[in-house]
Amino acid sequence: MGINEKAAYIKGLIEGLELDKNDKTVKVLNAIVDLLGEITSSVSDLEESYDDLCEQVDEIDEDLASLEEDYYEEVEQDDLSEENENFYEVTCPNCGETTYMDENTLLAGSISCPNCGEELEFDYSDINDDDEDEDETYDSDDDNE
Numbered sequence: 001m002g003i004n005e006k007a008a009y010i011k012g013l014i015e016g017l018e019l020d021k022n023d024k025t026v027k028v029l030n031a032i033v034d035l036l037g038e039i040t041s042s043v044s045d046l047e048e049s050y051d052d053l054c055e056q057v058d059e060i061d062e063d064l065a066s067l068e069e070d071y072y073e074e075v076e077q078d079d080l081s082e083e084n085e086n087f088y089e090v091t092c093p094n095c096g097e098t099t100y101m102d103e104n105t106l107l108a109g110s111i112s113c114p115n116c117g118e119e120l121e122f123d124y125s126d127i128n129d130d131d132e133d134e135d136e137t138y139d140s141d142d143d144n145e
């Protein structure tokens, strides 16, 4: 039995008693039963709205999940293309200008400083120091205690 039916049942029981409606105690009792009916119908409405809301949230959740799927697929592809272009900070020893070289440029050998034209040589041990978190295989000469 739902709460609406229970409230109606109680109201029916009280009506069945055929109480004197002018009696002050009966007035209080009837007022309480009326209020009970209003509360139960309010709660039922809320439950219905809540169920509707849950359904809508589920739909939004599904929509969002499929959007996320599409989005992260794209981002993953972007990440992959960016992964081939790791940029390293290179400071020119001649002019002190800092430029950013991608990995392929570094691995291709020497390049000229874009600022002064000085031939730049790369010390790859510096790169390892900069990337300690990513590269666990660097020589641990400094770590001996």
Ligand SMILES: [Zn+2]
Pocket: 092, 093, 094, 095, 096, 097, 113, 114, 115, 116, 117, 118
């Ligand atoms: Zn330079």
